[in-house]
Amino acid sequence: MTAFKTIGLIGRLASTSTQYSISRLVSFLSKQQVEILLDDETSSVLPDGGYEIASRNELALRCDLIIVVGGDGSLLSAARAFAGHNVHILGINRGRLGFLTDISPEEIEYKVGEVLDGKYLKEERFLLDCRLLRDDTELSSGLALNDVVIHPGKFIRMIEFELYIDDEFVYRQRSDGLIISSPTGSTAYALSGGGPIMHPNLDAMALVPLYPHTLSSRPIVVRGSSIVRLIVSEDNNLNPLVTCDGQSQTMSQPGDEVIITKSEKSLSLIHPEGHNFYETCRSKLGWASHTGNP
Incomplete structure (x- = not known):
């Protein structure tokens, strides 16, 4: 039993690395007990996949989870579209810094699998x-x-x-x-x-x-x-x-x-278990790591 039943996918298609991650994500999700919806633009990556295509308005009404594949800019665009709706947003980073899209491409199956199992943290962002x-x-x-x-x-x-x-x-x-x-x-x-x-x-x-x-x-x-x-x-x-x-x-x-x-x-943003804001700052901003007991 997965924590989410209907999942919408959105990706920044200008990047070939994003297209690869979307294909890999769809391959993983197709083996789970979930319904997959693609937004109009993202569907062009998988023209013969047979998956349902929906507008962002439809995604907002039908999905309980939206996965954004791209950089923070992609998630910002999705945030404005889905804010105020009863849907959660999860980001997979294919951009540069990635403060909002915090799953790395190498961890797609493992981290997304954990989220589907209900192992995640939720934040409300205004x-x-x-x-x-x-x-x-x-x-x-x-x-x-x-x-x-x-x-x-x-x-x-x-x-x-x-x-x-x-x-x-x-x-x-x-x-x-x-x-x-x-x-x-x-x-x-x-x-x-x-x-x-x-x-x-x-x-x-x-x-x-x-x-x-x-x-x-x-x-x-x-x-x-x-x-x-x-x-x-x-x-x-x-x-x-x-x-x-x-x-x-x-x-x-x-x-x-x-x-x-x-x-x-507000926006319901979710992270895999173990997410820590200060750890994100350390890794993204190059802060010195902890070397001993406080």
Whole structure:
């Protein structure tokens, strides 16, 4: 008896190594007592497999487990599609760093087999809601598992904005932009920008300036329930971009407001037994290993 009955597969098909891992995973799962569904794109890897093809909306409604084969970017895309649904997400790493996709390709059969046997850890990760307003009218909205970033786009020019937290004025800043990061995203772009590493279970957000004009502008950590509001200064002579997880973006204009809050939607992320956040940091970030008793 497996812990999951209907499993959806999603993969990043640009990589031949990903295609190999998907084929290997399907071969393993076909021997288990599970139903296998492939999303539209992933099915092209197995054109003659005879497996059912389903849209991501169908996968969200029918599957109790989604396995993502690829890098963290692939899982970020899946997170936004499946957040708020009663489905678990498991990642197999075919990317580079792999903070979210933590099963190595060599361990597919063993680790996925353990998960199917019910030997796994579950985490609920919250997402960020982002809304862009112009004259109190909502122009666009987006979801982000990692971060929302306000930046100048391809131009290397500073932007100016005002920051408010829970309607309290914080500062007026000139910089290359601002990263608003969830705990999940604290080991991604925010880390490169000098932000703090936050444990995934924290109910908090980090605000990390990108190359601020004043050296006294430092990252700020606020509670997860905070309402973060940025007003794009009228003095800007360019249109800053608002990006969610580096995958979807909207162009703003001077006078616009960007509001970021904790989303009501969450993501159920699972790991094989023995997963440890600090061990992941040690292996991915090159921290020194333990050499003796504390």
